Amino acid sequence: MSVLSNGPVLIRGTGLLGASIGLGLRAAGHHVLLSDPSGTAEAIAQDIGAGTRLTEDSPHPGVVVVAAPPEATATEVAAALITYPRAVVLDIASVKAQILQQLLAQTGDAQAPAAAGLTRGDLTRYVGTHPMAGREKSGPVAARGELFTSMPWVICPATDPETAQQLSSEEAISTAVDLARTLGASVHRMDPVKHDESVALISHLPQVAASLVASRLQDAPASALALAGNGLRDVTRIAASDPGLWVQILSANSRPLVEILYELRADVERLIGTLEDPTAPGGQADIAQLISEGNSGVARVPGKHGAPPQSFAVVTVIVDDRPGQIAAVLNDVEKAGVNVEDLRMEHSAGHQVGMVEVSVLPGRRDELAQALTDMGWKVVLS
């Protein structure tokens, strides 16, 4: 496939994502070269098997994957396009429009290249991409070839914002698609501006909301936190994200995000006005409207396999907190011949008894509940 046909893949930037791409490509039998401003990071990436460190003797890459921090990405892409005049150059930053603008700003027209030596023509070999994986997780995450398995990978062909003319060549685009598919990701092709608007809504807004809620907990009394349930845990989970990374992401996507925050602020203002005088006419209607609009919105969030959450029925099983209990439940679910669509554990602080929530197709719910009950489990339908 084209990823291979033009020579090795050079990964420029061997952090979590760069090293993970290297591991995944190596596992698929590709020749991977590694390069990082930090010799240490580069050496570690080679040690874990993500590829071979780039040397003067290395063959020229057919593909360069720029896996640098968002701020440094445009510069690295431009450098790669100039250094490797026949290579396809991809980047994997979480925001796309600003990077394209920065690249266009560095190009003169085809006749008179800018000082940097980058021309519009070079951009035919550039494709912006965004693998949506791993990054919002808390704590240091080890690089892993399977990081992209079943995750969306957005491919954003470069287009001229003024003429809307596509700059990326179809060959470069198919190279990006091949790379994403090789790593097990699901490809979504999208315009850079549309991509940024999309992630502002489905990724950056939730991050901001989680951080806003979590930051209110800094000085909360322990007696209040002791009452925390899965609701609070769910809403704040991604608040454990890396500040250094998110500063770059939110700054680079400020325009679409701030538009959404204007709407959110208006809702907050209306809610505050209502709560300041809950007895005022229309006040309760405002609250009901906010919650109802939330109902409509959450109903549109795809669950597993793109199905809305409502499309699964939940069978809750009470288990002791002893080793093997959950496995035992799932064995019996399997005996019942019902597939597990999703799985959650419910528990609250200080308890040795838990609930396993098994999501199944609605049509299978009652037979599963009956079967598990017959097998002696405490079953709860919800």
Added chain:
Amino acid sequence: MSVLSNGPVLIRGTGLLGASIGLGLRAAGHHVLLSDPSGTAEAIAQDIGAGTRLTEDSPHPGVVVVAAPPEATATEVAAALITYPRAVVLDIASVKAQILQQLLAQTGDAQAPAAAGLTRGDLTRYVGTHPMAGREKSGPVAARGELFTSMPWVICPATDPETAQQLSSEEAISTAVDLARTLGASVHRMDPVKHDESVALISHLPQVAASLVASRLQDAPASALALAGNGLRDVTRIAASDPGLWVQILSANSRPLVEILYELRADVERLIGTLEDPTAPGGQADIAQLISEGNSGVARVPGKHGAPPQSFAVVTVIVDDRPGQIAAVLNDVEKAGVNVEDLRMEHSAGHQVGMVEVSVLPGRRDELAQALTDMGWKVVLS
């Protein structure tokens, strides 16, 4: 125990919580009477075994549990205190201070009872409680005796807001504690005002935030929603809550909640100001501060058994989406002799491959990863 010793338990209001309390008490061998303004709801509750419908021939209850909507609770409590002059009367509404105020407003002093006939003295038999269970879940939830298993149940003895003198008798309080423990809940004793401040923070704020984020998704393009991951799913999950109920909860707890929303609004304003000009001095520091404060806050949210989320290590296992795969993983985890502290499935829309995230004690992580790898699983440490 005192719940039993004074005669049957009358449950006034046979919705989800009332009927669940009935089922749980019946399962524990208690005599339960049921009463609801809706004859249908009352009949259904009796049919599912939550208790016996109240008739003129029913024995007088020793305990009355008012399980009415928050708005109707104070009136129902007052009526029960007057109708059953020897019974302990509990309520289970999600907000406590306002209900106590409404009750106090109905009492004259002990010498000269108000028109309603309720005296301060009657309040010695009243205890406000709040079982934190089930209600924030999406969709119609069937009543279940195990609803309160391992969940917090807050007991709020009535106190005079002016004199801070306790009004509830110790006997009434121990009756409330016995009832909560009988249903498997964990008892937290708290002042009504402190309770309301606590739930504003750990329950009402997350609900509002989830609804604010989810409401932004109402008109989002499907192409954007197709990129949704667990981050968005987690943040918006509780946005599926019942508007009718939450109007009452948020209105009744408006003062503590609005104080928190003032702080949230200030953070949103600062973030908007920064995003309107991301290059302004100090702008990026503002974003970093918001995310960092979120880090500090979320680190304080208790996980299972009150432990902070960080205290578990996660071993991620790649599985095909075939029946029995998850059970097979957990069997092998059991074979490895490691206890599962928490469990999540990771998946994104449109995919047949998933990841099972197994949380274990950090000290067991590496041996489990090794054992599972030896058993042939694709294992990922994170």
